[in-house]
Amino acid sequence: MTFATVSSDLRINSGLLWLTVIPGLPLLVYLLRDVSFIVGLLVFALLLVLYIVIQRFTSGIDLDDLEKRAVFITGCDTGFGNLLALKCLGRGIPVFAGCLTEQGAEDLRTAAKNLPGYLDTVLVNVASTESVAAAAKYLDEATAKYGGLHAIVNNAGVFGSTFFDDFLNVEQYKEIAEVNTFGVIRVTQAMKHLVKQTRGRVVTMSSAAARVGAINMGPYTMSKFAVSGYCEVIRQELKYFGVSVHVLEPGIFNTPMAAVQNINAWLLRSIGKQTNPNVNVVVDAYFHAITSRFPHLRYQLGPDCQFLYLPLSYMPTGLRDAIFTVLEMFPNEDPAAMDSRLNCGLLWLAVIPGMPLLVLLLRDVPFIWGVAVFAALPVLYLAVQRALKHIEIEHLEKRAVFITGCDTGFGNLLALKCARRGMPVFAGCLTKQGAEDLLGATASLPGKVETILLDVASDKSVAAAAKYLEIATEKYGGLHAVVNNAGIMGATFFDDLLNVDQYKEVVEINTFGVIRVTQALKHLVKKTRGRIVTISSASGRLGFIGMGPYTVSKHAVSGYCEVIRQELKYFGVSVHILEPGVFKTPMAAECNVKARLDSLWEKVPSSTKEEYGECFFQKCRGQLAKGIGMFADPRVDVVVDAYFHALTARFPNLRYQLGLDCQFMMMPMSCLPTGLRDALFTVGEVIFKVPVPKCAQ
Incomplete structure (x- = not known):
């Protein structure tokens, strides 16, 4: 048997059934080419209904011998974890329940004393590496009689500080990430060898907040974006060992974490109205992910997630922002406050009534012509966008910008480009040598360049730079833009070979570095009603094998920018993200x-x-x-030009997808259903003969 055959046998799974969609849809359009457009749409709608019916039928098939399948659940003191432990015990499943407090463990033991399943409580603090290691050591012996763990359930989490980013600091972001993100990584890394023994499952609580960023939810959103990124990566890696990874994305449910007494008073009224009291929806989804023969890869839970956050996450950023703007008007507010929120993004709202109206107008034309009309609309949109993108703002020589990571790479080239156009540049450099080289390269350029030694991973360094810029930018009326460019790749290989500190090292710069700089300097951007431009990555949309730390950091950055974009619009500040592929x-x-x-x-x-x-x-x-x-891509100018466009265009994009790999592979794949995306990755790995771990062979 050839290496390629072994690889394909290992990787072909039920997700590959999704691949029939690729040739199937164009073929169906061709077969329906002569029917009316409205009939063609009905056929597609019926196929969707058929898919949902089949999915519902298969989802009801349970695994056998549940009493022999041990699970470990974190956060069992209260809430979802507590209820899930009781549900599993009620079905005879052996449960190792991770509890933060002795009181929580005692209460769970009392509640479960008459249930048939075996219960063993384990004191564990997911924010402590030592605590998780001790729990893992205990479980190594305790689960031996079950052949390992059938499932790890990463349920523990905190809501943390909830208010505008202006009122928070980077430590509050770290506090939440320590539990919600690094806690998941710690537990998964420490215990997944037990799941490999049973070819079991890793089930993780994410959130609807990992799809869209909402005002006041910065730390929580950032942490859940990061968790989703981590799960995207390990799902690709653990398939070699027969382990599946499942993510829950609930909306707002009425749990102790969302209790109104634990939420800032400003949010009390809205949270009280929005929480879903039916917490069993989440518990049942957890249980399904553990016990079903055909579990979902993702569970969208609650009407708010299914009918608001999920659809919004697939919309263009401008349309999503416009809908948020309209939704924010509904409470009884001063009309002047409403007016301040209307911006050009609201033009996107014409799409909502426009699409059904267009379907109505095309109801009698042949289906193939109806498809052609809809295909022509994006072309028209792109043509208008391309015409508008060439319009620049005036007086560039008076618009000061601050750029991080200017020693080399994109930051260095951007500083040179801005200086050539006469823009005042404050360049953050990590080293004296980098600063000296940049000053030498810009000495003869018309724009004034000042270098500032800056380590974005240091609170003191960022604070010192901010203090200097307070005075230095007075003559420009503040900063026109902050460019968060500094970043590192960090450790890149399978998660099994990494530890949580290697994740933290990358996140400290790529994520918390962005938060530090933005929080320290955005008051200067507010003065000019300017812009914040941040580099994320195509890895902020997808998870790739061997890219765990980088993917986590870039997902987190995207989540942070999603939130502050909603918050800073009140001050006339726009937020822009670059998503380059590999350059x-x-x-x-x-x-x-x-x-x-x-x-x-x-x-x-x-x-x-x-x-x-x-x-x-x-x-x-x-x-x-x-x-x-x-x-x-050797054309690094593509990224530099996008940076410059975000700084100088009158109509800058909210997001820039850069590079052919991002535009034609990563971006489309990020919009596909998870099963289809995984299937495409699998086929790609077989075609390119990606190596397989020794034990998987």
């Missing part, structure tokens, strides 16, 4: 990629090296370095 920068240089991998492999425990194999590592190392060299 040839120093961070992606082949020598740097190999050096990072070699350094990582040296520190990996011998047991993990044995599990994956030296041959697997060397093949991955070679393919990754070669692949980046082959597919990385």
Whole structure:
């Protein structure tokens, strides 16, 4: 049997059934080409209904021998975790319940004393590496009689500080990430070897907040975006071991975490109205993910998630913002406050009544012509957008910008481009050498460039830079823009070979660095009603094998920007995100990629090296370095030009998808159903003969 055959046998799964959709839809359009447009739409609607019926039927089939399938659940003191533990015990499932307090553990034992399932409570604080390690050590022995763990349920979480980002600090973001994000990573890394033994499941609580950013929800949204990114990555990695990964995305439910006494008073009225009292919806979804033979990869729970947040997450950013703006008008507010929120994004709302009206007008034309008309609309939109993008704002020489990460790469090139156009540039550089090189390169350019030594991972360094800029930007009336460009790639390999500190190292710069700089300087941007421009990544939309820390950090950045974009509109400040694919920068240089991998492999425990194999590592190392060299876009000016457009255009984009890989692969795939996306990844891995871990062979 060839290597490719082994690979394909390992990776083909039920998700590949989704691949019939790709040739199926164009074929169906062709077959319906002569029927009326309205009839064609009805056929597609019936197919969707048929899919839902089949899904409902298969979802009711349970696994056998539930009494032999042990599960570990975090956050069992109260709320969803407590109720799930009781439900599992009621069905005879052995439960190891992670509780934060002895009182919570005692209460659970009392409530479960008459239930048939075996219960063992384990004191665990998911925010503590030592506590999680102790729990994992105990479970190694305690689950031996069950052959390991059938499922890990990452349920523990906190809501944290909820108010405008202006009222928060980076420590409050860290506090929530420590539990909601790094807690999930700690528990999963410490215990997934037990799940591999049973070819079981990892079930994680995310949130509807991981799809759209809402005002006042910065820390929580950021943490849940990050969790979704982590689950995207490990779902691709753990499939080699027969382990599936499932994510719950509930809306707002009436749990202790969302109790009105635990929410800021400003939010009390709205939270009280929106919470869903039917918490069993979430508990049943958890139970389904644990016990069903055909569990969903994602569970959207609650009417608010299913009918508001989920549809909004697939809409263009401008349309989503416009809908949020309209929804914010409904409470009894001063009309002047409403007027302040209307902006050009509301033009998107014409799409909502416009689409049904267009369907009505096209009801009698042949279906193929109706499809052609709808296909022509995006072309028209792009043509108008392309015409508007060339209009620049005036007086660039009076609009000061601050750019982080200017030593090399995109930041360095952007500083040069701005200086050539006469813009005042304050360039944040990590090293003196980087600052000196930049000053030398810009000495003869018309724009004034000042360098500031800055480490975005340091509160003191950012505070010192902000203090200097307070005075230095007075003559410009503040900052026209803050550009969050600084970032690192960090450790890149399978999650099994990483630890939570390596995730933190990347998040400290790529995520918390953005938050530090933005919080410290946005008051200067408010003065000019300017812009905040942040680099995210195509990895902020998708999860790729071996890219855990980077993906988590970029998902988190996207979540943060989603929130502050809603909040800063009140001050006339716009927020823009760049999502580049792979470009040839120093961070992606082949020598740097190999050096990072070699350094990582040296520190990996011998047991993990044995599990994956030296041959697997060397093949991955070679393919990754070669692949980046082959597919990385050398046109770094594409990113620099997008940065500059976001700074200087009168009508800047809210998001910039950059590079052919992002525009034609990652962006479309991010909009696909999870099963279809996984199937496409699987086929790609087979075609390119991606290596398989030794133990999976």
